Amino acid sequence: xxxxxxxxxxxxxxxxxxxxxxxxxxxxxxxxxxxxxxxxxxxxxxxxxxxxxxxxxxxxxxxxxxxxxxxxxxxxxxxxxxxxxxxxxxxxxxxxxxxxxxxxxxxxxxxxxxxxxxxxxxxxxxxxxxxxxxxxxxxxxxxxxxxxxxxxxxxxxxxxxxxxxxxxxxxxxxxxxxxxxxxxxxxxxxxxxxxxxxxxxxxxxxxxxxxxxxxxxxxxxxxxxxxxxxxxxxxxxxxxxxxxxxxxxxxxxxxxxxxxxxxxxxxxxxxxxxxxxxxxxxxxxxxxxxxxxxxxxxxxxxxxxxxxxxxxxxxxxxxxxxxxxxxxxxxxxxxxxxxxxxxxxxxxxxxxxxxxxxxxxxxxxxxxxxxxxxxxxxxxxxxxxxxxxxxxxx
Amino acid sequence: xxxxxxxxxxxxxxxxxxxxxxxxxxxxxxxxxxxxxxxxxxxxxxxxxxxxxxxxxxxxxxxxxxxxxxxxxxxxxxxxxxxxxxxxxxxxxxxxxxxxxxxxxxxxxxxxxxxxxxxxxxxxxxxxxxxxxxxxxxxxxxxxxxxxxxxxxxxxxxxxxxxxxxxxxxxxxxxxxxxxxxxxxxxxxxxxxxxxxxxxxxxxxxxxxxxxxxxxxxxxxxxxxxxxxxxxxxxxxxxxxxxxxxxxxxxxxxxxxxxxxxxxxxxxxxxxxxxxxxxxxxxxxxxxxxxxxx
Numbered sequence: 001x002x003x004x005x006x007x008x009x010x011x012x013x014x015x016x017x018x019x020x021x022x023x024x025x026x027x028x029x030x031x032x033x034x035x036x037x038x039x040x041x042x043x044x045x046x047x048x049x050x051x052x053x054x055x056x057x058x059x060x061x062x063x064x065x066x067x068x069x070x071x072x073x074x075x076x077x078x079x080x081x082x083x084x085x086x087x088x089x090x091x092x093x094x095x096x097x098x099x100x101x102x103x104x105x106x107x108x109x110x111x112x113x114x115x116x117x118x119x120x121x122x123x124x125x126x127x128x129x130x131x132x133x134x135x136x137x138x139x140x141x142x143x144x145x146x147x148x149x150x151x152x153x154x155x156x157x158x159x160x161x162x163x164x165x166x167x168x169x170x171x172x173x174x175x176x177x178x179x180x181x182x183x184x185x186x187x188x189x190x191x192x193x194x195x196x197x198x199x200x201x202x203x204x205x206x207x208x209x210x211x212x213x214x215x216x217x218x219x220x221x222x223x224x225x226x227x228x229x230x231x232x233x234x235x236x237x238x239x240x241x242x243x244x245x246x247x248x249x250x251x252x253x254x255x256x257x258x259x260x261x262x263x264x265x266x267x268x269x270x271x272x273x274x275x276x277x278x279x280x281x282x283x284x285x286x287x288x289x290x291x292x293x294x295x296x297x298x299x300x301x302x303x304x305x306x307x308x309x310x311x312x313x314x315x316x317x318x319x320x321x322x323x324x325x326x327x328x329x330x331x332x333x334x335x336x337x338x339x340x341x342x343x344x345x346x347x348x349x350x351x352x353x354x355x356x357x358x359x360x361x362x363x364x365x366x367x368x369x370x371x372x373x374x375x376x377x378x379x380x381x382x383x384x385x386x387x388x389x390x391x392x393x394x
Numbered sequence: 395x396x397x398x399x400x401x402x403x404x405x406x407x408x409x410x411x412x413x414x415x416x417x418x419x420x421x422x423x424x425x426x427x428x429x430x431x432x433x434x435x436x437x438x439x440x441x442x443x444x445x446x447x448x449x450x451x452x453x454x455x456x457x458x459x460x461x462x463x464x465x466x467x468x469x470x471x472x473x474x475x476x477x478x479x480x481x482x483x484x485x486x487x488x489x490x491x492x493x494x495x496x497x498x499x500x501x502x503x504x505x506x507x508x509x510x511x512x513x514x515x516x517x518x519x520x521x522x523x524x525x526x527x528x529x530x531x532x533x534x535x536x537x538x539x540x541x542x543x544x545x546x547x548x549x550x551x552x553x554x555x556x557x558x559x560x561x562x563x564x565x566x567x568x569x570x571x572x573x574x575x576x577x578x579x580x581x582x583x584x585x586x587x588x589x590x591x592x593x594x595x596x597x598x599x600x601x602x603x604x605x606x607x608x609x610x611x612x613x614x615x616x617x618x619x620x621x622x623x624x625x626x627x628x629x630x631x632x633x634x635x636x637x638x639x640x641x642x643x644x645x646x647x648x649x650x651x652x653x654x655x656x657x658x659x660x661x662x663x664x665x666x667x668x669x670x671x672x673x674x675x676x677x678x679x680x681x682x683x684x685x686x687x688x
Contacts, residue, residue, distance in 0.1 A: 121497055123579035123609050126504035158501050199498050228470060229496035262637060273577055274551020274606055277632040278675040281657075284635040285674060293636070326553045326560075328522075328536040358556065359536055381557075382676040 001225045003239045004048040006104040008221035015190035018217045022106030031080040034105035035073045042108020043076040044069050047083050049098040050244040057090035060097055069108055101243055114207035115174055116140055119195045130154040132170045136207035162192040183216040198236055199229035248311050255307040257296055264289025265319040266392055267312035271296050271330055279324045288389035291318050305338025309346055320392035322384055323354040332356040332364030340371040351391040355384035396526035396571045397591045398487055403530045406461035407432045408476045409468035410442055418534050425531040430459040452483040465532050466490040474499035481506050481514045489532055490518035500580035516582025522552035522574035543568015546592035549604035550577050558602055561679030567688050570598040585615035593623045600626045600686040605660055607633030612660045620667035628682035630672040631660045
């Protein structure tokens, strides 16, 4: 689960990490009162969407930049008016962009140097890893590729938690000295505590800056949480912004369906995540393009299958559907009844190819063939993929 | 003809009396698995389905019933604690079926596992389980698609394993042991662990490895295969068409070795290790049978 920058900085501040003072605003009135509260010579107006590359993004009306640093209240108001409720397209949003419904108005900071700091949960070693670099403010993947020696990784075992030696190692690797080592250590302890206590998967501060006066400050922040653990944290769950999620994915989550919207036109409905991915792969290998990833899970019933059909059909790009079920514990006749009920319930006007295999497959096939629904049965996954791609692409 | 589980397995089911535990335990008993006890805290003293004693703790199952393998069906918030209880009771093999265990819980479980120095092995979480066809089925896989034989199967995905097993069985090839290691980022048994065990098993003649995008488990297994495995190995990776960045931000990607994690990189590692590659999931058994006649 992802949250906005202003929420991430609020959490970091709770854990003692210095951030520039700032206020979230969703209306022109809130923008005005936020700007009035900012002290200092610089005001920063930042579009709040769950995607990176905001500064270099362009709004659909041609206005450039989702992050603006300005020198007075009037300019800040102009920037805010241009961004609020406008749609921002960045390298990470896709061509459709995201509607900006919240702005973050913060005080500006003079920057002496920019650094990169993150904590992630490393799957290979099963522990948190601090990642730091002197190359802040840029794409860390590019830094890792071009100058890997400029990235420091410090693992932190869950049995010890973060200790002073971890902090010293990071601080000295960044070339810090004196009081800045102390400041960075305090920041690291706060970030790690938040990361661990709130079941985060990633906390990224890019850039972390030093000011000409020698203060160390988190200028930007990105935090994502383990979706399996948010049940433990009502405060984190309350930060979820449904505006940032695909409505189809929200609907799917109500039925416990794992659904991810994609750009293609062939919808898939599959049981099992691995088989669902493999089904997308095989559609693509025949020249088709999957419209979604959908794992109906092991316990799908008629209601779930109907919900799944409704969700995949609410995507206007869908020109065909491939159902691929390997019935293990889930029985093929149950799935077949669900498909029939859904198809009768919904006005199905695109080609449907169904491949069933496994438990009670004969009963399932019989239900489909006797239903009178226009569908094409397939014997194997290859056959099914070939058929649906042919029917959609012509 | 197997690794890890066989006719002598004495299974304790943690979460036996729940709906999932009950349903799958019935299936496992029907298949022939020896279920010696169940654990549901607070329900100790009852008899499940008039046959299996229910206990309050795993250690009672070990002491009173000689349980040597545990399977876990408890809900995600309590699953890690159940694994830790099984580790504390020194059960040699623990299989966690539960899907949705918090990753941080698993990081803590991994530390506890490492501290046992190999005394306890965990399979899963978020996995279908393990089966030695004809002898012992533990988990949620459909028993009837399997057949006793000499091909070992290891996979991160449940239904993809069923695809591969079904293909093998319909082509007349049985399986020694099939292990679903689970799809979670932090798990107990890796592809490498499973491949090594199957390689060292005298009753396994060939191996199928099924992977998915993300992490570097398949690359590590391939490095081992290249060096040590003389048995024929076939492989498949799911997720070549998956969109990037839907699971983790930038920093997550750079923790793994450069280039690791994509389907392309994993297929390349398989090729380099001499693994016979299936480019689509319908051809997994055929990819093996190209290099293995049985």
